[in-house]
Amino acid sequence: MFFTIDPDNGLAIYDQIMRQVKFAVASGALQAGQRVPSLQELSAQLALNPNTVARAYRELQAEGVLEMVRGVGLEISSKAVKRCQQERDALIRERMRSVLTEARQSQFDDAELQRMFDEELALLSESSRMAASKTRKR
Amino acid sequence: MFFTIDPDNGLAIYDQIMRQVKFAVASGALQAGQRVPSLQELSAQLALNPNTVARAYRELQAEGVLEMVRGVGLEISSKAVKRCQQERDALIRERMRSVLTEARQSQFDDAELQRMFDEELALLSESSRMAASKTRKR
Amino acid sequence: MFFTIDPDNGLAIYDQIMRQVKFAVASGALQAGQRVPSLQELSAQLALNPNTVARAYRELQAEGVLEMVRGVGLEISSKAVKRCQQERDALIRERMRSVLTEARQSQFDDAELQRMFDEELALLSESSRMAASKTRKR
Amino acid sequence: MFFTIDPDNGLAIYDQIMRQVKFAVASGALQAGQRVPSLQELSAQLALNPNTVARAYRELQAEGVLEMVRGVGLEISSKAVKRCQQERDALIRERMRSVLTEARQSQFDDAELQRMFDEELALLSESSRMAASKTRKR
DNA sequence: GTGGTCTAGACCACC
DNA sequence: GTGGTCTAGACCACG
Numbered sequence: 001m002f003f004t005i006d007p008d009n010g011l012a013i014y015d016q017i018m019r020q021v022k023f024a025v026a027s028g029a030l031q032a033g034q035r036v037p038s039l040q041e042l043s044a045q046l047a048l049n050p051n052t053v054a055r056a057y058r059e060l061q062a063e064g065v066l067e068m069v070r071g072v073g074l075e076i077s078s079k080a081v082k083r084c085q086q087e088r089d090a091l092i093r094e095r096m097r098s099v100l101t102e103a104r105q106s107q108f109d110d111a112e113l114q115r116m117f118d119e120e121l122a123l124l125s126e127s128s129r130m131a132a133s134k135t136r137k138r
Numbered sequence: 139m140f141f142t143i144d145p146d147n148g149l150a151i152y153d154q155i156m157r158q159v160k161f162a163v164a165s166g167a168l169q170a171g172q173r174v175p176s177l178q179e180l181s182a183q184l185a186l187n188p189n190t191v192a193r194a195y196r197e198l199q200a201e202g203v204l205e206m207v208r209g210v211g212l213e214i215s216s217k218a219v220k221r222c223q224q225e226r227d228a229l230i231r232e233r234m235r236s237v238l239t240e241a242r243q244s245q246f247d248d249a250e251l252q253r254m255f256d257e258e259l260a261l262l263s264e265s266s267r268m269a270a271s272k273t274r275k276r
Numbered sequence: 277m278f279f280t281i282d283p284d285n286g287l288a289i290y291d292q293i294m295r296q297v298k299f300a301v302a303s304g305a306l307q308a309g310q311r312v313p314s315l316q317e318l319s320a321q322l323a324l325n326p327n328t329v330a331r332a333y334r335e336l337q338a339e340g341v342l343e344m345v346r347g348v349g350l351e352i353s354s355k356a357v358k359r360c361q362q363e364r365d366a367l368i369r370e371r372m373r374s375v376l377t378e379a380r381q382s383q384f385d386d387a388e389l390q391r392m393f394d395e396e397l398a399l400l401s402e403s404s405r406m407a408a409s410k411t412r413k414r
Numbered sequence: 415m416f417f418t419i420d421p422d423n424g425l426a427i428y429d430q431i432m433r434q435v436k437f438a439v440a441s442g443a444l445q446a447g448q449r450v451p452s453l454q455e456l457s458a459q460l461a462l463n464p465n466t467v468a469r470a471y472r473e474l475q476a477e478g479v480l481e482m483v484r485g486v487g488l489e490i491s492s493k494a495v496k497r498c499q500q501e502r503d504a505l506i507r508e509r510m511r512s513v514l515t516e517a518r519q520s521q522f523d524d525a526e527l528q529r530m531f532d533e534e535l536a537l538l539s540e541s542s543r544m545a546a547s548k549t550r551k552r
Numbered sequence: 553g554t555g556g557t558c559t560a561g562a563c564c565a566c567c
Numbered sequence: 568g569t570g571g572t573c574t575a576g577a578c579c580a581c582g
Contacts, residue, residue: 012557027244039570049559054570062338070421071463071567071569092241097258099233104262106165106226117255120235124242145346150581187347187582288572303520315555325574330555347554347582368517373534375509380538382441382502393531396511400518426566463567554581560574567569 005046013048017056022065025076026084035075036066143184151186155194160203163214164222173213174204281322289324293332298341301352302360311351312342419460427462431470436479439490440498449489450480 003020005013024030036042039057043050057074060066065080103113141158143151162168174180177195181188195212198204203218241251279296281289300306312318315333319326333350336342341356379389417434419427438444450456453471457464471488474480479494517527 007558014557023244038568040568049561050570051560052558055557057570059338062335068570070427073569088244092237092244092246093254093258095233095237095240096254097262099230099237100255100258100262102233103230104266106161106230108230110259110263113259114255116231116234117238117252120231120238121248121251124235124238125248128242151346152581189582193582283573290572299520314553316553325576326555327575328573331572333555344555349554364520368513368520368522369530369534371509371513371516372530373538375506375513376531376534376538378509379506380542381437382506384506386535386539389535390531392507392510393514393528396507396514397524397527400511400514401524404518428566465567469566555579556581557577557579559577562572562574564572565570 003042003046005048013052014056014059017042017053018060021056021060022084023088025065025080026088030076032076032078032081035073038073141180141184143186151190152194152197155180155191156198159194159198160222161226163203163218164226168214170214170216170219173211176211279318279322281324289328290332290335293318293329294336297332297336298360299364301341301356302364306352308352308354308357311349314349417456417460419462427466428470428473431456431467432474435470435474436498437502439479439494440502444490446490446492446495449487452487 003017005016007013009016011019021030021036030036036057037045039050039053042048043053046053057066061068061074064077065084066074067077068074100113103116108116141155143154145151147154149157159168159174168174174195175183177188177191180186181191184191195204199206199212202215203222204212205215207213238251241254246254279293281292283289285292287295297306297312306312312333313321315326315329318324319329322329333342337344337350340353341360342350343353344350376389379392384392417431419430421427423430425433435444435450444450450471451459453464453467456462457467460467471480475482475488478491479498480488481491483489514527517530522530
């Protein structure tokens, strides 16, 4: 498991950790029942204070994403997977709606929006293709 | 000028004011040279602490969107219009890109994304049509 | 609002604060919309670190008992009252059941239990009467 | 001897073991002089870390409930029975008092409390009757 | 003034 | 070894 933290992100660090855990669960990178890095491990790896990681984990427990196994550590709750996926999908749709709403208010018409959508999608595919070929070369 | 403020928006109130001013400039609702409501007027109208409005206006001055005219008040800078439009367009494109990026990372494929895009756009057109017809009836 | 904290209670201090807030809400001592003491006030009054109080308040927010009003403070959510009452009642009934269950397993019969119940209730009424008369004298 | 352990009980596992041993002594399920399962047996049976069982036994020895008999194992101390019973009774009375106190503070009046008491007792008798008839059928 | 976040480091209970 | 709790004190954003 690798997390990337950006302290200047606007989002609180504990929140970034929470999101990345949920995202990993939703995408299957973290399976139900799988252990999550210990407080000590993760705080060392990310060069953070253990309390910061502890807060993220504590709130993930409160949300039912993580479960504690005494003397062992924290692991992904089996009930969490579906919820994380739904949460992620709802989030994306919500953001899509918000972008389109704002664009419409700014007098963008459908054709312009479709063009912007296509351009960005193409750009994205391009860059992911490049990343993939880069990986292959390694 | 009518602004709508949502205190539970996550965004700071002063930021919401700034965005709405810039948005109004970009869309032509506020023209260059036009006066902006005074601190007292706006804070009273929005039931906000004058400090909050003051901060928004102060930062808009710093960005060159507003200009102080002695004995008159604050008005829209003539240089501001183009910049606000560019800013708005860049912002929307940026957000579109960010949504698509995140969606791709969540294993959405192009077809699904196009479908979601179309659905949300249709929904939006529908609701704006309804709003329009409602307005016509008044 | 007066809270009493016992550091050697077994329960975490932040938990004691949470319970007492919920209890005060359930019993009507704290009304919906009413402000709760600020972090600084309460931590000073209880001689606690502000972080400890902050955690209690943060989790009460997460549970929907408190709501933040920016620049003002935290206040009792209107939706919280009923939930706090139900929570309190369920808790008491649950504990009553647990005591009776354990007593039954220890071969107490109904008559003995009823006697113990009456004795303790009488004792309780006695002591509350004394407290009341003491208060009256002040 | 059958113990039931609930890892998510709030109570520490070693504490649950201690309570159940004392409870069995108080109720006569474990007689004075009777041997208690060995560390290995009990830890295997309950799927627990032997250290956990060891700690429970160690503290029960310190309290004088268990006695080490060389070459034999741990057995129930003869002095333990009365003390366990008293402890149990005091515990139950204490918990009854605590429930009633809290209920009173929550504005329950005597009639309500008596009703809750009767209901829960009836429920309990009901369920124990059902369990008994179930056992008879086997 | 309000709360929010983070760091640093302590002690504890449990396995 | 695991996480849980608390303290002390810093800095920031917001109103």
